[in-house]
Amino acid sequence: MMRHLISAADLTRDEAVLILDTAEEMARVSDRPIKKLPALRGRTVCNLFFEDSTRTRISFEAAEKRLSADVINFAAKGSSVSKGESLKDTAQTLEAMGVDAVVIRHGASGAPYRLANSGWIDAPVINAGDGTHQHPTQALLDAFTMRRRLIGPDAGIGQDLSGKRVTVVGDILHSRVARSNVDLLHTLGAEVTLVAPPTLLPVGMDSWPCEVSYDLDAVLPKSDAVMMLRVQRERMNAAFFPTEREYSRRYGLDGDRMAKMPEHAIVMHPGPMVRGMEITAEVADSPRCTVVEQVANGVHTRMAVLYLLLGGNEPAVTHARTEEGK
Amino acid sequence: MSKILIRGAKVLGGEPQDVLIDGETIEAVGSGLSDEGATVIEADGQILLPGLVDLHTHLREPGREDSETVLTGTKAAARGGWTAVHAMANTFPVADTAGVVEQVWRLGKESGYCDVQPVGAVTVGLEGKQLAELGAMHESAAGVVVFSDDGKCVDDAVIMRRALEYVKAFDGVVAQHAQEPRLTEGAQMNEGVVSAELGLGGWPAVAEESIIARDVLLAEHVGSRVHICHLSTAGSVEIVRWAKSRGIDVTAEVTPHHLLLTDEMVRTYNPVYKVNPPLRTQNDVMALREALADGTIDIVATDHAPHPHEDKDCEWAAAAMGMVGLETALSVIQHTMVDTGLLDWAGVAQRMSVNPAKIGRLAGHGRPVSAGEPANLTLVDPAYRGPVDSAEFASRSRNTPYEGLELPGRVTHTFLRGRATVIDGKLA
Numbered sequence: 218m219m220r221h222l223i224s225a226a227d228l229t230r231d232e233a234v235l236i237l238d239t240a241e242e243m244a245r246v247s248d249r250p251i252k253k254l255p256a257l258r259g260r261t262v263c264n265l266f267f268e269d270s271t272r273t274r275i276s277f278e279a280a281e282k283r284l285s286a287d288v289i290n291f292a293a294k295g296s297s298v299s300k301g302e303s304l305k306d307t308a309q310t311l312e313a314m315g316v317d318a319v320v321i322r323h324g325a326s327g328a329p330y331r332l333a334n335s336g337w338i339d340a341p342v343i344n345a346g347d348g349t350h351q352h353p354t355q356a357l358l359d360a361f362t363m364r365r366r367l368i369g370p371d372a373g374i375g376q377d378l379s380g381k382r383v384t385v386v387g388d389i390l391h392s393r394v395a396r397s398n399v400d401l402l403h404t405l406g407a408e409v410t411l412v413a414p415p416t417l418l419p420v421g422m423d424s425w426p427c428e429v430s431y432d433l434d435a436v437l438p439k440s441d442a443v444m445m446l447r448v449q450r451e452r453m454n455a456a457f458f459p460t461e462r463e464y465s466r467r468y469g470l471d472g473d474r475m476a477k478m479p480e481h482a483i484v485m486h487p488g489p490m491v492r493g494m495e496i497t498a499e500v501a502d503s504p505r506c507t508v509v510e511q512v513a514n515g516v517h518t519r520m521a522v523l524y525l526l527l528g529g530n531e532p533a534v535t536h537a538r539t540e541e542g543k
Numbered sequence: 544m545s546k547i548l549i550r551g552a553k554v555l556g557g558e559p560q561d562v563l564i565d566g567e568t569i570e571a572v573g574s575g576l577s578d579e580g581a582t583v584i585e586a587d588g589q590i591l592l593p594g595l596v597d598l599h600t601h602l603r604e605p606g607r608e609d610s611e612t613v614l615t616g617t618k619a620a621a622r623g624g625w626t627a628v629h630a631m632a633n634t635f636p637v638a639d640t641a642g643v644v645e646q647v648w649r650l651g652k653e654s655g656y657c658d659v660q661p662v663g664a665v666t667v668g669l670e671g672k673q674l675a676e677l678g679a680m681h682e683s684a685a686g687v688v689v690f691s692d693d694g695k696c697v698d699d700a701v702i703m704r705r706a707l708e709y710v711k712a713f714d715g716v717v718a719q720h721a722q723e724p725r726l727t728e729g730a731q732m733n734e735g736v737v738s739a740e741l742g743l744g745g746w747p748a749v750a751e752e753s754i755i756a757r758d759v760l761l762a763e764h765v766g767s768r769v770h771i772c773h774l775s776t777a778g779s780v781e782i783v784r785w786a787k788s789r790g791i792d793v794t795a796e797v798t799p800h801h802l803l804l805t806d807e808m809v810r811t812y813n814p815v816y817k818v819n820p821p822l823r824t825q826n827d828v829m830a831l832r833e834a835l836a837d838g839t840i841d842i843v844a845t846d847h848a849p850h851p852h853e854d855k856d857c858e859w860a861a862a863a864m865g866m867v868g869l870e871t872a873l874s875v876i877q878h879t880m881v882d883t884g885l886l887d888w889a890g891v892a893q894r895m896s897v898n899p900a901k902i903g904r905l906a907g908h909g910r911p912v913s914a915g916e917p918a919n920l921t922l923v924d925p926a927y928r929g930p931v932d933s934a935e936f937a938s939r940s941r942n943t944p945y946e947g948l949e950l951p952g953r954v955t956h957t958f959l960r961g962r963a964t965v966i967d968g969k970l971a
């Protein structure tokens with residue numbers, strides 16, 4: 218297993234499948250009355266958040282606590298990130314405090330990479346989202362959700378996503394979720410199609426391992442999973458699209474469009490959703506929409522990542538059984 | 544001042560000759576010159592060039608003396624083989640008045656390591672709105688000829704047109720930092736394959752090329768000369784080539800780093816590679832080398848941009864843009880242009896001394912190495928190879944992208960009007 222988790226592109230197929238399998242074990246533990254594992258007892262994990270994200274922070278915190286880690290939450294937002302000194306200073310402070318792992322969220326692309334590679338700190342670094350670059354645990358929880366839904370919790374063990382067709386719709390340009398998903402889904406053998414207005418696709422993405430379409434309706438019937446990305450309303454002020462209504466008409470997912478998807482296909486969203494913009498309430502609240510499951514799966518997946526990065530190479534199941542036997 | 548005899552140097556890379564300096568002047572060039580009463584410098588195998596002239600240097604004084612001063616910057620210049628540098632106007636306060644340019648000019652005189660020719664701002668406060676007192680800066684003791692808002696683009700077409708016209712009265716030139724501001728809002732690196740992957744804001748080539756295209760057309764329309772700072776793209780090269788073929792009076796510069804490094808380096812997220820204009824692609828690098836060789840690009844200029852350690856020891860987005868370059872420029876040019884066979888040493892002299900002096904109308908620099916000329920000279924050992932070690936820099940800043948990189952060539956001696964500013968690679 219790697220030392221840090223900075224980018225979904227750094228994971229091999231086998232590493233990714235091991236994380237998903239481990240997450241499945243974690244999910245089973247979560248169904249038991251006693252959810253806690255002793256795996257990270259005595260280890261300290263710091264959640265270093267330079268950018269507000271209660272959802273992601275709580276998800277990591279839950280994962281850390283279920284693994285019995287000691288948790289430090291460090292919200293650095295507001296402490297002048299304009300001059301980046303604070304990242305280095307904070308890192309060195311944490312190092313001095315003997316932190317065993319750092320989960321970092323940062324508004325600047327590359328900040329976790331810098332943290333892991335600048336000699337500022339020795340501890341493993343887990344990227345919890347950096348700028349418009351990467352959000353690898355989100356991609357892992359998405360892949361986990363797809364595998365569970367499209368293959369099955371038990372049948373999925375040891376499997377990748379070969380042959381599954383995944384469509385990602387929305388603001389690809391500004392999305393770390395899209396980048397991470399393209400990388401990981403490709404590694405796992407899925408076929409990815411990105412759908413967006415051309416203004417919201419980055420220049421220079423020709424070499425990405427995916428297809429691109431401007432036509433959502435054409436892609437929907439060929440999708441096993443459709444992932445809707447949040448589109449910020451402010452983007453229209455920068456002329457990325459003319460109006461909210463036009464965006465919704467062309468790229469939003471409503472009931473009629475959902476009906477064009479194959480019966481088994483699921484609708485995903487990393488949250489928070491902008492209902493009425495990229496997704497209608499009808500779709501968001503339908504049983505095909507996995508948003509709530511994704512939240513639960515986020516905890517399992519992050520437990521798996523923390524466990525594998527800090528705990529060792531063997532499947533967590535041995536620990537789980539030990540705990541059970543006590 | 545006593546005499547100095549440089550013995551057996553290859554003048555402009557030609558046959559070995561002796562060069563005798565007497566006082567501030569070259570007294571004789573020939574073979575078997577007498578060393579009577581002269582300090583002898585054995586220059587076997589070394590190349591003798593006219594002292595280098597940089598048209599684009601950020602000396603940071605006044606205002607950012609934590610990163611560089613005129614004194615430390617000119618020491619760095621001397622070590623790099625430069626005998627004249629043009630100090631850019633984006634200081635604090637901005638060099639947009641006769642008072643500030645005279646201050647910089649005087650500091651240069653006091654330093655004594657290298658001539659400092661101040662560049663004046665085109666517009667008040669580099670704000671692009673109102674012309675600065677260009678005439679007053681020209682008439683000041685500093686005698687400003689080159690005007691630039693460098694760091695910022697003169698993006699208003701009318702202001703640019705007026706500036707181009709206005710400086711004709713005293714044979715001035717506007718040096719444009721070509722960057723369309725709206726297309727580069729939030730820009731962090733070259734827009735392309737690497738930026739798409741890294742999720743860093745893109746700085747598209749078209750933002751540079753569209754301004755250059757506009758400015759060469761403006762220069763043609765009003766019959767002015769225009770200089771383009773730090774060309775960085777293959778497309779810019781094509782536009783300048785086209786403009787020259789039309790007879791437009793345009794000159795262009797390229798930095799050493801744009802001749803060597805590409806945006807692939809940004810994958811490290813190490814801000815030492817963050818610079819404006821950004822590092823481009825290998826295709827751009829090859830086009831720039833070719834253009835420098837064929838004369839489409841007239842000069843090499845360093846865009847020496849010192850920054851204190853803390854401004855680079857951080858995440859990419861928060862880091863300052865710019866690299867130091869005075870002390871590594873000649874080595875990078877030998878590596879990219881001479882050792883590749885694209886340029887001979889006479890060609891280097893043309894592009895790093897003669898042409899920049901001509902663009903800046905700088906008397907006494909960029910002159911032939913012959914009797915009667917001012918003894919502004921640079922002696923280079925082209926056989927030297929060694930890793931770049933920023934601990935040796937005279938610059939106050941260490942933000943070099945070449946740390947540890949093995950580069951050829953070393954400036955052994957620099958002479959400013961007959962006085963050695965560098966002896967055996969060390970400041971005199």
Ligand SMILES: [Zn+2]
Nearest residue numbers: 693694720772
């Ligand atoms: Zn510039």
